Amino acid sequence: MTHTTEPFTAREHKAVAVEPDGPVLRVFLNPGRHDGDSLSVAVLDDLLAVLDDLHQRPDIRVLILSSHGENFCRGADRSEYQAALSADPTGAALRRIADKAHRLCQALETSHAITIARLHGEVIGAGLALASYCDLRAAVDTSRFRMPEVGLGLPPAWGGAMGRLIAEAGAARIRELMLTCEPFDAYTAQRLNLLHKIAPADRLDRVVDAWVKPLVRRQPEALVLTKRMLAGYARADRTADPSLLDSHLLAAQLTGPQGR
Numbered sequence: 001m002t003h004t005t006e007p008f009t010a011r012e013h014k015a016v017a018v019e020p021d022g023p024v025l026r027v028f029l030n031p032g033r034h035d036g037d038s039l040s041v042a043v044l045d046d047l048l049a050v051l052d053d054l055h056q057r058p059d060i061r062v063l064i065l066s067s068h069g070e071n072f073c074r075g076a077d078r079s080e081y082q083a084a085l086s087a088d089p090t091g092a093a094l095r096r097i098a099d100k101a102h103r104l105c106q107a108l109e110t111s112h113a114i115t116i117a118r119l120h121g122e123v124i125g126a127g128l129a130l131a132s133y134c135d136l137r138a139a140v141d142t143s144r145f146r147m148p149e150v151g152l153g154l155p156p157a158w159g160g161a162m163g164r165l166i167a168e169a170g171a172a173r174i175r176e177l178m179l180t181c182e183p184f185d186a187y188t189a190q191r192l193n194l195l196h197k198i199a200p201a202d203r204l205d206r207v208v209d210a211w212v213k214p215l216v217r218r219q220p221e222a223l224v225l226t227k228r229m230l231a232g233y234a235r236a237d238r239t240a241d242p243s244l245l246d247s248h249l250l251a252a253q254l255t256g257p258q259g260r
Contacts, residue, residue, distance in 0.1 A: 011049055015042035017068065018050060023061040023216045025054070025113070030069030037069045038077040039126045044100045051107040058112060061216050061223070064208060065134060066118040073127025075148070076101070076158055098157065101126065105159035108133040109231055112224045114215050118208050119143050120201065128194070129161030132168060135227060138197040138207045143186045145194070147174075151181040167234045169193050 017031035027050055030037055054060060067073065084093040108115055108130075117131040119139035124146045131137055149156040156162055156178050165174045169192040177184065189195040199207045215223065 011053060013046045013049065015040065015046040016050065020060070023059060024212060025050075025057075025060045025063045027063060027065050029065075029067040029073060032068075037067070037071045037074040037122070037127075039073060039075065039101070039130065040077040041080055041097055041100065044097070044104055047104050048100065048107065051104070051111055054111055054113060058220065060113050061218075061220060062116065062212050063111065063113040064116045064118055064212070065131075067120070069121070071121030071127075072117075072119045072123045072143070073130065074122050075125030075127055078152070101129075101159040105130065105133045105161060105164070109164075110228070112220075112227075114223060114227065116208055116211060118204065119195075120204070122146075125149060126158040129159045129165070132161055132164050132194065133159070136211055137195050138199065138204060138211075139186045139189065139195050140201045140204055141186050141198045142201070143189070143198075144183055145185070145189050146181060146183040147178050148181045150178060163235075165194075 015031070017028040019026040019028070027047070029039075029043060054063070080097065081094055084097060085091065087093055114136070115134040117134035117137040117139075119131055119137065120143055121140075122144050123131060123139070124144075125148055128145055128147060147156060149158075162174070162178075173192055176182070184192075186195060186198045190198050197207045
């Protein structure tokens with residue numbers, strides 16, 4: 001699918017790559033392929049900037065989130081957590097990082113664009129949380145998934161994603177996977193509704209394109225309204241949203257005696 005394009009924004013992005021293609025915006029993590037597979041603060045800042053700029057581009061109908069690295073994402077950058085605590089033992093700096101993750105996930109959920117996660121390799125922790133906030137999710141059939149936070153001594157608090165994961169996959173299975181930190185494959189992720197489609201690596205783009213082609217032909221207002229109605233119904237059973245406390249839970253865990 002080829003379109004004439006104009007630059008998405010004058011803003012420079014260093015931690016992600018942005019490629020506009022007519023009504024489609026492709027956003028890549030790990031643009032240098034050797035920049036690491038974690039969600040650093042720099043990545044959070046760039047993704048927030050992209051989604052903020054997207055407000056000024058109603059012509060962008062679909063956002064595809066992928067990665068140039070060996071893996072989609074292997075989680076949050078825990079070294080930044082320790083650096084934030086060393087610089088500010090009160091946990092305020094760490095809470096600011098966690099709040100950025102929460103704002104990013106909310107921005108994905110409320111964006112006017114239909115968001116597609118194109119996944120491969122390892123999709124772990126915060127990487128899975130980030131993908132869960134995309135409207136549609138497709139993965140290479142050899143992809144691997146895990147929620148390792150409890151095994152690392154951390155609450156699964158990144159981005160406020162626990163509620164989203166429960167809404168998508170059900171409380172019983174998410175409880176098991178979070179408590180045991182058990183890895184699971186793409187076929188299991190699809191059975192859990194964490195993935196909509198799986199495909200061999202050489203066919204994944206065709207799967208994504210099969211979504212994109214009809215989406216860009218739909219009436220924009222119908223898409224936006226439907227997306228927001230779906231989000232509203234998914235949240236209907238969590239009107240008192242505890243995800244707003246996630247940054248405080250994470251900071252409390254890491255600043256307490258057990259986190260030192």
